Amino acid sequence: MRQVYVVGVGAHPWGKWPDKPQLQLALEATGAALADAELGWRDVQALVAASSRFEGGMGWGLHANEVAQAVGEHGMACVNVGGACAAGAIAIQTAYAMIASGRYDVVCAMGAERMPKGFIPRPPGSQDDITDHDYLRWVAMGATNPAYWAIEAQRRMHEHGTTAQTLAAAAVMMRRHAAGNALARFRQPSSIEAVLASPMVADPLHLLEICPVSDGAAAVVLVSEAYAKRLGRTEVRIAGCVAATGQFGDPARRIPTIASTVRAGVDHTSEVATAVARAFAMAGVGPDDVDLLEMADNTAWHLLAWPEIFGFYAPGEGDGMLADGQLTIGGRLPLNPSGGFLSFGEATTAQAVLQVCELAWQLRGQAEGHQVEGAKVAMSAVLGLGANGGSVILTR
Amino acid sequence: MSTPVAEGLFEETADGARLIGSRCSGCGTFYFPQAPGCRNPTCPAPRLERAHLPQHGLLISYTVQRYRPPALFRMDDWAPYAIGLIDLGDGVEVMGMLTGVDLETIAIGTPMRLVIETLYTDTERGPVSTYKFAPEVTA
Numbered sequence: 001m002r003q004v005y006v007v008g009v010g011a012h013p014w015g016k017w018p019d020k021p022q023l024q025l026a027l028e029a030t031g032a033a034l035a036d037a038e039l040g041w042r043d044v045q046a047l048v049a050a051s052s053r054f055e056g057g058m059g060w061g062l063h064a065n066e067v068a069q070a071v072g073e074h075g076m077a078c079v080n081v082g083g084a085c086a087a088g089a090i091a092i093q094t095a096y097a098m099i100a101s102g103r104y105d106v107v108c109a110m111g112a113e114r115m116p117k118g119f120i121p122r123p124p125g126s127q128d129d130i131t132d133h134d135y136l137r138w139v140a141m142g143a144t145n146p147a148y149w150a151i152e153a154q155r156r157m158h159e160h161g162t163t164a165q166t167l168a169a170a171a172v173m174m175r176r177h178a179a180g181n182a183l184a185r186f187r188q189p190s191s192i193e194a195v196l197a198s199p200m201v202a203d204p205l206h207l208l209e210i211c212p213v214s215d216g217a218a219a220v221v222l223v224s225e226a227y228a229k230r231l232g233r234t235e236v237r238i239a240g241c242v243a244a245t246g247q248f249g250d251p252a253r254r255i256p257t258i259a260s261t262v263r264a265g266v267d268h269t270s271e272v273a274t275a276v277a278r279a280f281a282m283a284g285v286g287p288d289d290v291d292l293l294e295m296a297d298n299t300a301w302h303l304l305a306w307p308e309i310f311g312f313y314a315p316g317e318g319d320g321m322l323a324d325g326q327l328t329i330g331g332r333l334p335l336n337p338s339g340g341f342l343s344f345g346e347a348t349t350a351q352a353v354l355q356v357c358e359l360a361w362q363l364r365g366q367a368e369g370h371q372v373e374g375a376k377v378a379m380s381a382v383l384g385l386g387a388n389g390g391s392v393i394l395t396r
Numbered sequence: 397m398s399t400p401v402a403e404g405l406f407e408e409t410a411d412g413a414r415l416i417g418s419r420c421s422g423c424g425t426f427y428f429p430q431a432p433g434c435r436n437p438t439c440p441a442p443r444l445e446r447a448h449l450p451q452h453g454l455l456i457s458y459t460v461q462r463y464r465p466p467a468l469f470r471m472d473d474w475a476p477y478a479i480g481l482i483d484l485g486d487g488v489e490v491m492g493m494l495t496g497v498d499l500e501t502i503a504i505g506t507p508m509r510l511v512i513e514t515l516y517t518d519t520e521r522g523p524v525s526t527y528k529f530a531p532e533v534t535a
Contacts, residue, residue, distance in 0.1 A: 118466075122466075129402060130402050130403070131432070135402070135468075137491075138466065138468035139470075140401050140493075140527065141469075141479055141493045141526065142465035142469030142471070142479075143465075143479055144461065144463070144465050144466075146459075147479050151457045151459050151481050154458060154504070155456065155481075155504070201463060202461055202462065203460040203462070204459075248435050248437055248438075249487075251489070258428070258490065259488060259489060259490040260488075261426065261427055261435070261488060263487060
């Protein structure tokens with residue numbers, strides 16, 4: 001397999017952009033990534049899109065082709081991949097493999113999303129019967145996504161004594177990180193009092209402890225080693241890049257299922273834990289080598305639980321790590337220096353691409369206002385519906 | 397007589413309310429709802445048959461939904477309600493609405509039992525029911 005380098009990253013700021021079509025968001029993000037790489041569309045041999053779940057002009061979930069037809073018809077290969085909220089990671093994994101295999105030298109991966117308002121609804125066209133879990137969870141109990149995360153958070157409070165204040169403090173940390181990031185949507189400082197005073201959505205999770213939905217777009221340009229050398233752009237290398245699915249017996253309350261078949265000794269959120277473990281193995285590094293972790297903080301609970309699941313420290317230690325300042329910029333394992341999903345809001349398919357952009361900016365020392373000094377190994381972790389996990393490790 | 401929210405999810409039997417799942421005769425694994433295939437990668441002989449799940453279990457976690465879910469969920473006289481996670485044994489943990497609980501004093505570890513209750517009344521279908529979990533009645 002050939003080495004693959006990240007030579008261009010770009011993103012459209014996250015927010016609500018009712019006047020900008022999804023295609024426009026995609027064009028701005030890909031344009032920024034290409035400008036960063038100092039390349040043009042004619043240099044790009046393939047475009048991999050994390051296919052939109054909610055908008056996709058030329059057919060459900062299709063949009064690499066839309067971009068191609070807007071920027072230049074030079075026969076570029078278009079690949080559209082699914083994976084829900086992990087689709088961005090799967091798009092990058094696909095682009096990575098296309099180059100590592102020797103087939104292509106320059107591949108762009110992107111995600112662009114405009115989200116519907118409120119609770120994420122069930123996609124159209126599904127079966128209205130017991131074969132569709134996403135039907136059952138609504139008709140049998142009305143279980144919203146936050147309800148699943150709340151059940152995990154409540155269990156953590158029971159098992160580890162996590163307090164409401166600790167959950168709130170994790171959310172406050174994300175806002176503090178985002179204050180220095182111009183791409184983030186929510187940059188106003190928060191406080192434990194303000195978080196706890198926000199409406200209770202699903203006990204124990206308050207509104208400000210749950211990621212909202214946003215519109216956004218991000219893109220990366222990946223190239224082969226020989227191409228990177230020719231460009232003189234070998235500063236950021238992909239050391240690990242993995243897509244995975246779940247393991248039998250995983251105890252996670254997996255959206256949208258209504259029951260789990262549980263076996264002892266199986267990782268919680270195993271689709272992501274497996275992706276992370278394989279990314280570590282591929283890169284030849286371990287938890288102690290990671291200078292920052294960009295992870296899917298759909299809620300404050302994720303910030304406490306996920307690093308434990310991945311083996312960064314023991315179960316239950318996250319609360320103390322947070323209180324000691326070890327999870328913020330300057331600490332032992334900075335979590336989401338970008339501000340995370342809690343400060344961006346989730347633009348599903350674009351989110352994991354943005355994570356990788358952030359890793360690259362951190363390694364290049366370009367994360368203005370939220371830089372982790374001297375970062376050399378940066379990791380991402382993301383979860384998507386359908387037991388999709390993704391993890392990327394970049395090194396410099 | 398009420399109609400279930402989804403056919404094949406649960407049923408009222410002479411033995412009381414039952415959840416309908418699958419059991420693999422090859423490895424003994426239970427699934428809920430009925431599954432298209434055995435997911436156990438080490439199962440020696442995957443073959444699923446329809447099976448009832450246990451009716452009793454322990455509450456291992458819960459939440460209270462304070463906002464009304466999207467319209468696919470219907471409930472007469474909507475008010476915040478609890479969703480619990482119940483360990484039924486045999487390696488199966490099932491989510492379901494809780495009934496007969498005080499939302500402010502729900503306790504993890506409470507023994508629960510399966511019940512069937514009307515969720516709403518539809519003008520054409522009549523009463524529509526779902527499964528829920530209620531605290532065990534103590535003598």
